Amino acid sequence: MRELLVLTGPWLPVTSFLARLPAALAPTGTLIMITAGSGIGNASLAAGLLWVGQAVGGPLIGRIADRRGHRGTLVTASLVNAVATAALVAAVTTGRSLAVEALCSLAAGLTVPQIGPLSRVRWVALVAGLPGERQLVARALSLDTLLDELGFMVGPALAGVLAVGTHPAAGVALAALLTAVAGTAFARHRSAPGPCARSGSGSGPRLLSTPLVVLLALALLQGMVWGAANAGVNALARTLDDPGMAGLVWSSMAVTSSVAGLVVTLRRSAVRLTSLLRVAVVGQAVLALPLLSVHGLPAAALAVAAVGVAVAPHLIAIFGLAETVAPAHRMGEAMTLLGSGLIVGQGTAAVAAGRLAATHGYPAALGTAWAASVVAAVVALLLVRRARFDPPATPGPAAVAKGSDTVVSSP
Structure with a gap:
């Protein structure tokens, strides 16, 4: 893995892990937070809308990143997502209606910055043209999948610990903070690729x-x-x-x-x-x-x-x-x-x-x-x-x- 760290510096994998952790932290945290306030029925609806939003918004964010570059796309998505997630916390903790909670959940899902998938694209761009490119791509994508798995191991457990030790909304609040800080740092890292070249005819x-x-x-x-x-x-x-x-x-x-x-x-x-x-x-x-x-x-x-x-x-x-x-x-x-x-x-x-x-x-x-x-x-x-x-x-x-x-x- 030394070859990969030489390309990026040691902080990119760390930032990437912290930036993608909210994707595992927020759904479990949302279930815990809303269940504590208004029951599992409302919590399941909100968590479901979070997943639906992410499934719909993910490819759209990926397309924008391809066309306009990763830096601006991910900075915007990270900040907007942090605001939407914080709004969800505020809606739940202040007793807003189910409709408001559902709208905030959907907005949070639609704007998830897609750190994991776009991190894989970043690695492919980083090693393009280097000696042993195929081997480097394989190692990089394996490392990235490992970071995903670690996130989905740590995220739910962290949401539960924070809920028991501090407040039911603490996990979702942390997800908003991590998205704003680590998501923006990942987006602004020097390795962020620019817009992808496209054929002049627009076809391909x-x-x-x-x-x-x-x-x-x-x-x-x-x-x-x-x-x-x-x-x-x-x-x-x-x-x-x-x-x-x-x-x-x-x-x-x-x-x-x-x-x-x-x-x-x-x-x-x-x-x-x-x-x-x-x-x-x-x-x-x-x-x-x-x-x-x-x-x-x-x-x-x-x-x-x-x-x-x-x-x-x-x-x-x-x-x-x-x-x-x-x-x-x-x-x-x-x-x-x-x-x-x-x-x-x-x-x-x-x-x-x-x-x-x-x-x-x-x-x-x-x-x-x-x-x-x-x-x-x-x-x-x-x-x-x-x-x-x-x-x-x-x-x-x-x-x-x-x-x-x-x-x-x-x-």
Whole structure:
């Protein structure tokens, strides 16, 4: 990783982590904050609107960043999002109506600055043209996925600790502060790319190529695995009259995913991203089998942790392949679109699995998570082939740089 730190300096990964932490901190914090004030029904609505806003606004922010550059786009999004998030805190703590809370939640979701996806675009731009470009891209995207996983491990836990130790709104307030400070610092870092070059005719490769649609489908299915499994864990915890344990059980997935991401990031051997994707997705379907026989919280923690082993390698492969197949001038839009796929899958599966759990019990929700992992495995085995994901032969160094989809990483 020393080569990457030489390019950016040691503070960029730190700033990037702090800037993306609100994406994991705010949803859990919103649930805690509004539940404490007006109940789980209002809290679920607000958190749902937060996710919907992010899924809709993400690709739009990615497109603007591609066209106008990252610095101005991310500074604006960070500051506007901080204001919207602070307005949500104010609306809840001053007893405003549900409509006002919902509007603030939607605004906060729409303006999330998309640090994770655009950080991946930044790394691709930083290493472009350097010796060993493909290896550097692979290491950088692996590191970035690891930062995401660490954020989703720390964020929910931090929201809970702050709520218990200080105030139910403390987690969301911290998310607003981090977005304003760390988001702006990340946006203004010297590594921020400018507007992407576009063809003079305005035409070029379309965004939704067949390979990118396959990746989007896998992202959607991965989100469904998360959403259904999370709903099942929460339903199990309620059944056992211990709802507070659901977050701790769920965090076990982030722990094992972070470890797996670190292993992939530091591994010395080479593996093609298409192979890594197939192995990770099929492995997840196998590792998810214990979800079908869960009968207690310890067993649920172990089952969820097993699924986590495949998560980070899966995401590393998805975003790495997106870099090879998406048009260079629309890379930000492609990365944020995949992020939105994860969010949409998670939200829709959480709702559907929650209803199944209410009618048929928590095994139905956990079974839905396993079924989604099986469908993902079928898609990966049938549609993820190296030939499909090799970019078309076009002249110029970009085509040469994208001619191999290998992951080669070393410490």
